[in-house]
Amino acid sequence: MIIVLKPGTQESDIDDVCRRIEGLGLRAHVSRGEQRTVIGAIGDDRFKTRLQALEALDCVESLVPILQPFKLASREVHPTDTVIEVDGVRIGGLELTIMAGPCSVESEIQLRTVAEGVKAGGAHILRGGAFKPRTSPYAFQGLEEEGLKLLSEARKLTGLPIVTEVLEPDRVELVAEHADILQIGARNIQNFSLLKEVGQCRRPVLLKRGMATTIKEFLLSAEYVLAGGNRDVILCERGIRTFETATRNTFDISAIPVVKKLSHLPIIADPSHGAGRRDMVAPMARAAVAAGADGLIIEVHCDPDRALSDGAQSMFPAQFDRLMAELRIIAPAIGRSICLDPVARRGWGS
Numbered sequence: 001m002i003i004v005l006k007p008g009t010q011e012s013d014i015d016d017v018c019r020r021i022e023g024l025g026l027r028a029h030v031s032r033g034e035q036r037t038v039i040g041a042i043g044d045d046r047f048k049t050r051l052q053a054l055e056a057l058d059c060v061e062s063l064v065p066i067l068q069p070f071k072l073a074s075r076e077v078h079p080t081d082t083v084i085e086v087d088g089v090r091i092g093g094l095e096l097t098i099m100a101g102p103c104s105v106e107s108e109i110q111l112r113t114v115a116e117g118v119k120a121g122g123a124h125i126l127r128g129g130a131f132k133p134r135t136s137p138y139a140f141q142g143l144e145e146e147g148l149k150l151l152s153e154a155r156k157l158t159g160l161p162i163v164t165e166v167l168e169p170d171r172v173e174l175v176a177e178h179a180d181i182l183q184i185g186a187r188n189i190q191n192f193s194l195l196k197e198v199g200q201c202r203r204p205v206l207l208k209r210g211m212a213t214t215i216k217e218f219l220l221s222a223e224y225v226l227a228g229g230n231r232d233v234i235l236c237e238r239g240i241r242t243f244e245t246a247t248r249n250t251f252d253i254s255a256i257p258v259v260k261k262l263s264h265l266p267i268i269a270d271p272s273h274g275a276g277r278r279d280m281v282a283p284m285a286r287a288a289v290a291a292g293a294d295g296l297i298i299e300v301h302c303d304p305d306r307a308l309s310d311g312a313q314s315m316f317p318a319q320f321d322r323l324m325a326e327l328r329i330i331a332p333a334i335g336r337s338i339c340l341d342p343v344a345r346r347g348w349g350s
């Protein structure tokens with residue numbers, strides 16, 4: 001239920017309404033807009049009827065049911081865009097955020113050369129998998145803890161914050177020691193115990209859409225993280241599985257404006273997994289940005305033919321540079337921009 005307060009309601013009255021909501025066993029989520037403040041009362045559906053009593057309060061204008069099944073993720077409860085800050089890098093504002101790096105962390109030299117390459121190209125955040133969810137048990141499973149250490153070293157070297165995947169609830173703490181953003185991969189979108197665990201964690205979460213997940217299910221998975229108390233969820237469209245086989249997945253660009261309409265959470269796009277082919281990554285990246293994505297996550301490798309995972313979809317650093325140059329032209333055409341030297345702007349290393 002959304003409690004709409006009268007214009008000019010005092011802070012003490014807002015606190016009072018929140019206390020009453022919490023006294024009913026629900027959670028209060030205050031959203032201050034330019035015109036008025038609304039409070040979302042979130043929790044067990046069975047307790048909703050108890051809220052009717054709030055209608056009698058002087059400061060309350062009306063009670064409006066939340067129509068969407070996802071509550072904290074919805075624009076009804078939180079009308080303005082959420083902007084998430086990770087070590088000085090903003091995700092969800094007017095500036096686009098570009099995450100780039102190898103699919104898997106393979107070695108110190110591999111990670112260092114890719115990290116330096118994407119930094120030079122203007123990436124804001126370094127990606128790289130240490131725990132890899134592979135379809136085949138015989139495929140490279142990642143360097144695990146050693147990979148996390150290499151990511152920490154790459155952060156020290158470049159100043160780029162790190163996004164990396166966590167596969168299991170009991171590894172969340174370990175991965176969070178090394179990562180600035182925890183990635184939940186497509187295969188774990190409905191691993192509810194993992195979602196609950198990262199909901200308790202203080203690191204932002206990059207939540208990738210599953211290959212057979214509807215947008216409603218996608219936002220309900222985000223709701224699990226938000227309901228656990230972690231408000232920093234970044235959504236990611238990475239393609240869904242359809243009858244089409246020309247590309248690895250069908251990159252659902254329409255999901256971007258649909259999600260933007262339904263949710264205040266930032267959404268970025270992963271054209272690498274969406275297309276699965278190096279030659280298709282740039283056109284899909286350009287389209288995703290034009291469609292309103294808040295950023296991109298792109299796989300880059302210096303020797304993709306020898307990559308231990310996803311080489312076919314990994315760009316060469318020079319291709320990444322070209323894409324960044326194109327994005328700097330597209331961004332202003334749609335009212336966005338790209339910070340040119342994010343590490344220097346944050347005063348890193350000075």
Ligand code: PEP
Pocket residue numbers: 103129133184185186187208238270273
């Ligand atoms: C990845 O980012 O390398 C990855 C495994 O992605 P997804 O979960 O989208 O398949």
Ligand code: MN
Pocket residue numbers: 103104273299309310
């Ligand atoms: Mn990959």
